[in-house]
Amino acid sequence: MIKAVNVCKSYDTGTAQFHAAKSVNLDLYEGDFTVIMGSSGSGKSTLLYLLSGLDTLTSGEVYFKGQRIDEYSEKEITYFRSNKIGYVYQSIHLIPDLTLLENVAFPGYVAGRSKSEVHHQALNLLEMVGIAEQADRLPSQVSGGQQQRAAIGRALINSPEVIFADEPTGALSQEQGTIILDILTDMNRKSQSIVMVTHDIKAACRADRLVLVEDGSIHGILELGKYSTDQLKARENQIFKFMADKE
Numbered sequence: 001m002i003k004a005v006n007v008c009k010s011y012d013t014g015t016a017q018f019h020a021a022k023s024v025n026l027d028l029y030e031g032d033f034t035v036i037m038g039s040s041g042s043g044k045s046t047l048l049y050l051l052s053g054l055d056t057l058t059s060g061e062v063y064f065k066g067q068r069i070d071e072y073s074e075k076e077i078t079y080f081r082s083n084k085i086g087y088v089y090q091s092i093h094l095i096p097d098l099t100l101l102e103n104v105a106f107p108g109y110v111a112g113r114s115k116s117e118v119h120h121q122a123l124n125l126l127e128m129v130g131i132a133e134q135a136d137r138l139p140s141q142v143s144g145g146q147q148q149r150a151a152i153g154r155a156l157i158n159s160p161e162v163i164f165a166d167e168p169t170g171a172l173s174q175e176q177g178t179i180i181l182d183i184l185t186d187m188n189r190k191s192q193s194i195v196m197v198t199h200d201i202k203a204a205c206r207a208d209r210l211v212l213v214e215d216g217s218i219h220g221i222l223e224l225g226k227y228s229t230d231q232l233k234a235r236e237n238q239i240f241k242f243m244a245d246k247e
């Protein structure tokens, strides 16, 4: 579904070039829950932004379903971002003056869709993420976990082909984080493709496929297959061992 070919990203730090992504070659598959893991500063978010067309490459190619997105025009990339992908961030960024329902619906209106269709779908999405009762509240009137659930609804409003999530549980309590991971796992079971960055092993256990990034390069890939709750401990051990072997 997504293919990176020799992808590089460098930053000019004044005195030298810093290479945040170094000749990355990677294939991500439709229907997978892919997790990108690695230590702090290893280049996880950089890679996520490059794969999702939210940042420009220094060199290389990124394909989405065979189309080269790094060569898209401004108009094409704007369409791609608002219709083909959904994004969930660690810092949730809901619009403070809009209710949860309005926040979820907003990208649907921006995409020019019919108001009643978007409204109906936003209500369904709030139901799906379990916060229909809070639909008319402002973000400041609900918990961080409920805000993140609304952010997931917002990411889904235009039925994206893939959801990119950057540390979606990073700012939440363990309990709230587990609810978010359960929602993502559930969505994936219904065939939603997901690419998630995390440094939390419990979150990484949800992956079908784990991509380990170190120092801007792919350090290894672990195939895990579909997750079920009774596998949590066994998967944690498998991931620990995989990471220890790579050190």
Ligand SMILES: Nc1ncnc2c1ncn2[C@@H]1O[C@H](COP(=O)(O)OP(=O)(O)OP(=O)(O)O)[C@@H](O)[C@H]1O
Pocket (backbone or CB within 6 Å): 011, 012, 013, 018, 019, 020, 038, 039, 040, 041, 042, 043, 044, 045, 046, 047, 199
């Ligand atoms: N605009 C920038 N200018 C210079 N260096 C940058 C810039 N953005 C990121 N970097 C560097 O690139 C490297 C990779 O950053 P990135 O945010 O991708 O790491 P990460 O693995 O997601 O880290 P974390 O887990 O701490 O969020 C880091 O060393 C970071 O300091």
